[in-house]
Amino acid sequence: MPPQVPADVSSGKMDIPLIHYSKNMSLMENSPEIIKALGLFKQYGDVTAIDNVSLSVGKGELFGLLGPNGSGKTTMIKMLTGQVRPTGGSATVLGLDVEKDPIGVRERVGIIPEQETPPSFLTATEYLDFVGDVRHIEDVQKKADWWFDFLDFSDKRDVLCKDLSRGTRQKLMFTQAFLHKPVLALIDEPLINFDPIMQHKVKDYLAEYVKAGNTIFISTHILQIAEEICTGFAILHKGKLLHTGTVALLKERDQHLDDFFLSLVQKDRHV
Amino acid sequence: MFKLFTNMLKEEWRIHSTIFGSLSFALFPVMIFGIAFMGSFLLPLFRAVIPGGDLSMIVHALFLLLGIMVGAFGLIGQEAMNRRFGQASLLAYSARSLPISVQEIFCTFVIKDTVYYFCLWVLPFVGGFALASPFIGIPLSLPALLLLTLTLAFLTGLSVVFFLSTVYARSKLYLGVILALLLISGAGLYLFAGINIALFFPPLMLFYSFSWVLFGFTCAVILCLSAVAVLLFTSEYTDTAQRYSSVLAPIAQRLSFFPYPPLAAKDLIDLSRSGSFIGQTIFSFLIPLGLLWFLLSVLTRLLPPGGVLLLFAILTGVIASTMYTWITAFDSYNSYTCLPVSVRALLTSKICSFTVLQLIPAALIIVVSLLSNGVAYLIPALVLCLSISFFSLAVTVWQTGLSPSVMVYDAKVLVTYLFVLGIALIVLIALSFMNPYYSLASVLLFLPGWLFVRESFMKWDILDQPTF
Incomplete structure (x- = not known):
C-alpha cells in the first residue's frame, strides 16, 4: 500500500524544504501500523542517544531511517527489536510492546545488525541450521540452499564464519534474516558490504518483498540507496527526529534526497 | 621507531587496563611482588620436601612458559581483542596502512614485549624474593643472578614462539619437521642416555653455574632465534579458511x-x-x-x-x-x-x-x-x-x-x-x-x-x- 501524504503537502502548497510538516506524525494513518514509536528516549550515561522520537511505519512500506554517523540510527533499531531497553517512551512492533515482549518481537521479525557477527566457529551451513532450530523453521536446509544459490555463496557453505569475507558474512546475515520469511525486516546498513552486482540483486529482492505485502525498515547513511528503494523516510540527527516524509513527494518536487538531507542537517547544526 | 615503541607500550597497557581496570592492573606488579616476598618465607618448608634444584627448574620453566604465552598472545592478539571488544586493531598491524616495514614493526614489537613483561613480571617477582632474602639467609647475589636468568628464560620462550610462528607462516611442513626433531632428540636422550634435557636449558645452566661464555651463548641463542624470526616474518599468510562438515x-x-x-x-x-x-x-x-x-x-x-x-x-x-x-x-x-x-x-x-x-x-x-x-x-x-x-x-x-x-x-x-x-x-x-x-x-x-x-x-x- 503506498504511503498516504497529507493533502496540503501533496498539492504543493507548502514551501520546500518540507521540514516538520509531518514531524512525529504517522504517514500511514489509514494503514495498519507495523512500527509505532512514541516519545522514545535512550540515555547512555550522560549521552542522549535518542531524544523523544516518535514515528510510525505502515504495512507495505520500505522505510529508511537516515542520518549521519552517530545520529542514533543503530540505537533506534536496537530499541525497536528489543535489544536495548528505552529509557523513556514506548514502541510497538507488529502490535507487540518491544519492552515487554522483546523475544516475541524478534520471533516475528528479521534483523540484520550493523556489524555482521555470525558465530565465529560455526560454518555457514551450521549457522543457518542453528537459526532454523532457534526459529523452528521447517525444511531449513532446502531454504538455505536457495539462499546460497541466490546470493552466490554456495562455495562457502562449509567455511567457518570467522574465515568468511565481510561481504560473505553480510550475505549470511541477510539469509538468516529472511530465512523464516518475516512480515517485517529491520536492516542496519543493508548494502554496505555488497559489490555493485549484489547490491542490485538485493535491492530488487527488497522491492519485490515489499510488493508482496511485507514491510522493511532500513537504516542507512547512503542516501542514494534510500532514494532508490525507500518509500517513506525519517531523518535523525544527534538523536532527534528532524523530519519524516516520502521519497515520492521529494521527486514530485524535483528535489534530491541528498540535497534535502544536507540542508536539513546543516540547518540543525547551526541551530 | 621510538615513537612506535612508546605507542606500542601504551597500547599494551590499555589492552590490559581495559580488561582488568586501570587500578587493578596497576596493582598487579605489586601483587606479584607481595606474593614473591611472602612465598620466599615458605622456601625452607619446600626445601624439606623437594630438592632445591627442582624448585629453580620449576621457576625457570614458569618464566619460559610465560614467554611462550606472551608471544602467542602477541600473535593472536588482534583476533582475541576482536572477539572480546568487537572491531579492534593493533599497531602491530599498521604496516598495512603506514609506510613502515613489517620487519621494523615486528622488531619493535619484540622489544616492547621484552620491556613490558620484564617490568610486569620478572622485576616484581625477583624484587619480592630479594627483599625476603636477608630474612631467610640467602645472599643477595642469588636474586641478582635470578633476575638475569629469569629474564633470559622469559626471552627464550618469547623468541622460540616468534621463531616457530614465522616458520609456521612460511611452511607448516618445516614447522612439523623442526618440532618432530626436537621431540625425538629430547625423548631419545632421556630414554637411551637418561639425560634430562631440561637441565640443558641455557638460562637454568647459567643459574647453576654462571660463566661469561655460557651467558654469551644464551644471549646468542635468543638473538639468533629473534633475528631469524624478524627476517622470515611475513604478513602474507596462506589461505587459512577452515572448512568443516556440518555437525551442529x-x-x-x-x-x-x-x-x-x-x-x-x-x-x-x-x-x-x-x-x-x-x-x-x-x-x-x-x-x-x-x-x-x-x-x-x-x-x-x-x-x-x-x-x-x-x-x-x-x-x-x-x-x-x-x-x-x-x-x-x-x-x-x-x-x-x-x-x-x-x-x-x-x-x-x-x-x-x-x-x-x-x-x-x-x-x-x-x-x-x-x-x-x-x-x-x-x-x-x-x-x-x-x-x-x-x-x-x-x-x-x-x-x-x-x-x-x-x-x-x-x-x-x-x-x-x-x-x-x-x-x-x-x-x-x-x-x-x-x-x-x-x-x-x-x-x-x-x-x-x-x-x-x-x-x-x-x-x-x-x-x-x-x-x-
Whole structure:
C-alpha cells in the first residue's frame, strides 16, 4: 500500500524544504501500523542517544531511517527489536510492546545488525541450521540452499564464519534474516558490504518483498540507496527526529534526497 | 621507531587496563611482588620436601612458559581483542596502512614485549624474593643472578614462539619437521642416555653455574632465534579458511535432553574448534591443579587423614567453576541479538554445557584418589568438588551474567564472590577435617545455588547486555 501524504503537502502548497510538516506524525494513518514509536528516549550515561522520537511505519512500506554517523540510527533499531531497553517512551512492533515482549518481537521479525557477527566457529551451513532450530523453521536446509544459490555463496557453505569475507558474512546475515520469511525486516546498513552486482540483486529482492505485502525498515547513511528503494523516510540527527516524509513527494518536487538531507542537517547544526 | 615503541607500550597497557581496570592492573606488579616476598618465607618448608634444584627448574620453566604465552598472545592478539571488544586493531598491524616495514614493526614489537613483561613480571617477582632474602639467609647475589636468568628464560620462550610462528607462516611442513626433531632428540636422550634435557636449558645452566661464555651463548641463542624470526616474518599468510562438515544438528540431537540443544551444541563446537578446550584444560586446569597438589602435599603431616585429598577436591571445585569462562569467552552476545533468544535461555544453555564439562574435574578427582591411595575418600571428595563447582558457578552467573571474564575484575563483583564463596569454603573445610564424610553435606549447596541461578535469570533478563 503506498504511503498516504497529507493533502496540503501533496498539492504543493507548502514551501520546500518540507521540514516538520509531518514531524512525529504517522504517514500511514489509514494503514495498519507495523512500527509505532512514541516519545522514545535512550540515555547512555550522560549521552542522549535518542531524544523523544516518535514515528510510525505502515504495512507495505520500505522505510529508511537516515542520518549521519552517530545520529542514533543503530540505537533506534536496537530499541525497536528489543535489544536495548528505552529509557523513556514506548514502541510497538507488529502490535507487540518491544519492552515487554522483546523475544516475541524478534520471533516475528528479521534483523540484520550493523556489524555482521555470525558465530565465529560455526560454518555457514551450521549457522543457518542453528537459526532454523532457534526459529523452528521447517525444511531449513532446502531454504538455505536457495539462499546460497541466490546470493552466490554456495562455495562457502562449509567455511567457518570467522574465515568468511565481510561481504560473505553480510550475505549470511541477510539469509538468516529472511530465512523464516518475516512480515517485517529491520536492516542496519543493508548494502554496505555488497559489490555493485549484489547490491542490485538485493535491492530488487527488497522491492519485490515489499510488493508482496511485507514491510522493511532500513537504516542507512547512503542516501542514494534510500532514494532508490525507500518509500517513506525519517531523518535523525544527534538523536532527534528532524523530519519524516516520502521519497515520492521529494521527486514530485524535483528535489534530491541528498540535497534535502544536507540542508536539513546543516540547518540543525547551526541551530 | 621510538615513537612506535612508546605507542606500542601504551597500547599494551590499555589492552590490559581495559580488561582488568586501570587500578587493578596497576596493582598487579605489586601483587606479584607481595606474593614473591611472602612465598620466599615458605622456601625452607619446600626445601624439606623437594630438592632445591627442582624448585629453580620449576621457576625457570614458569618464566619460559610465560614467554611462550606472551608471544602467542602477541600473535593472536588482534583476533582475541576482536572477539572480546568487537572491531579492534593493533599497531602491530599498521604496516598495512603506514609506510613502515613489517620487519621494523615486528622488531619493535619484540622489544616492547621484552620491556613490558620484564617490568610486569620478572622485576616484581625477583624484587619480592630479594627483599625476603636477608630474612631467610640467602645472599643477595642469588636474586641478582635470578633476575638475569629469569629474564633470559622469559626471552627464550618469547623468541622460540616468534621463531616457530614465522616458520609456521612460511611452511607448516618445516614447522612439523623442526618440532618432530626436537621431540625425538629430547625423548631419545632421556630414554637411551637418561639425560634430562631440561637441565640443558641455557638460562637454568647459567643459574647453576654462571660463566661469561655460557651467558654469551644464551644471549646468542635468543638473538639468533629473534633475528631469524624478524627476517622470515611475513604478513602474507596462506589461505587459512577452515572448512568443516556440518555437525551442529547431530550434536544437538545427542543433547536433546537439554532445554536448548542447539545452544549447548554450539557451545561445545566453539570449545572444540577454537582450540580452547585442550588449551584451557591443560593451562587453566591441569597445570594450576598440579601445582596445587604439589603445594598441598607439603601439608600432609599437618592435616587429618584424607585432608589433602579433600582440600584438593575443594580447590578443584573452585577452579572447575571457572570453566564457565571457557564457554562464554568466545561467544559474543552480538551473535544472538538478531535471534529470538532470551538471556535466560542463554544462561540455561551455558549451565548445561558447563555440566558436560564437569566430567573433567570428576575424572581428575577419581584419578588423584586412586594415585594417592585415597579411594576411601573418593565419594566425599567427588561430592565436595562438584557441589562447590556448581555453587561457585551459580554465584558467578548471578554476579557476572554472560560476561564473567570481564566483570570478575569489577572490585565489587570480586569481593561479593569471594565473600559468599569464602563462607561456604570455610564451613566445608572445617566439616571435612572433622570427619571426611561430613563433607557430603556439601550437596546442600545446590539449594542456595539454585536460588542464585533463579535470581540471576530475573536480574540479567531485564538488563541491556554489554556486547563485549
